[in-house]
Amino acid sequence: MNRQGEILVLFYSRYGATEKMAQHIARGIEEVNGMQARIRTVPPVSTVCEATEDSIPSEGAPYASLDDLRDCVGLALGSPTRFGNMAAPMKYFIDSTSSLWLGAELAGKPAAVFTSTSSMHGGQETTLLSMMLPLLHHGMLITGIPYSETDLLHTDAGGTPYGASHLAGTDSKKPLTEAEQRLCRALGKRLATTAVKLAS
Ligand SMILES: Cc1cc2nc3c(=O)[nH]c(=O)nc-3n(C[C@H](O)[C@H](O)[C@H](O)COP(=O)(O)O)c2cc1C
Numbered sequence: 001m002n003r004q005g006e007i008l009v010l011f012y013s014r015y016g017a018t019e020k021m022a023q024h025i026a027r028g029i030e031e032v033n034g035m036q037a038r039i040r041t042v043p044p045v046s047t048v049c050e051a052t053e054d055s056i057p058s059e060g061a062p063y064a065s066l067d068d069l070r071d072c073v074g075l076a077l078g079s080p081t082r083f084g085n086m087a088a089p090m091k092y093f094i095d096s097t098s099s100l101w102l103g104a105e106l107a108g109k110p111a112a113v114f115t116s117t118s119s120m121h122g123g124q125e126t127t128l129l130s131m132m133l134p135l136l137h138h139g140m141l142i143t144g145i146p147y148s149e150t151d152l153l154h155t156d157a158g159g160t161p162y163g164a165s166h167l168a169g170t171d172s173k174k175p176l177t178e179a180e181q182r183l184c185r186a187l188g189k190r191l192a193t194t195a196v197k198l199a200s
Pocket residue numbers: 012013014015016017018019080081082083084085116117118119120121122123168172
């Protein structure tokens with residue numbers, strides 16, 4: 001049963017940059033009448049196979065469940081880059097979604113992606129594309145950012161037509177620029193608007 005008007009903002013973040021992006025995307029979602037953001041994260045994965053995380057993190061967003069995915073009317077998926085790809089904890093979570101794929105439970109829902117990198121040419125686009133692949137297998141409808149968002153033309157940090165991005169710097173501590181924030185909000189708003197149109 002879809003939770004009417006609820007977009008899942010699902011992210012992994014180690015140093016906080018992708019989490020900040022998630023908050024701006026959520027703001028954009030909630031600018032659309034009747035739409036709400038449900039912010040969720042995924043636990044880190046450990047090289048120690050026996051290790052298990054508490055089911056509720058000590059701080060920050062709760063961990064996502066498969067029901068969160070099943071019940072949302074749209075998805076914003078975010079991960080920091082790891083060697084030009086999404087981070088393992090996000091991939092690990094996505095690899096647990098076979099039951100949703102078998103039932104085509106996500107097919108036809110709109111989705112958008114966002115990422116953070118340390119270096120300017122360190123793989124923003126490739127990471128965004130890597131996150132799109134499993135979403136396309138699920139039959140989701142990918143939305144990006146159009147160049148009518150003129151920040152895309154002038155940004156000297158993050159911001160791509162494939163999704164929102166952020167240049168976090170070598171220490172991963174650079175705050176989001178004003179343009180990066182606007183593009184996050186624009187992506188959230190576009191995703192929510194698309195979900196409304198698809199529902200009507
Ligand atoms: C194992 C590993 C691989 C990484 N690979 C890249 C990379 O390919 N390109 C890049 O620009 N940054 C890379 N980084 C830096 C992270 O992307 C950066 O710390 C992240 O964007 C910060 O986001 P967060 O605050 O949400 O964790 C890597 C970091 C780690 C730990």
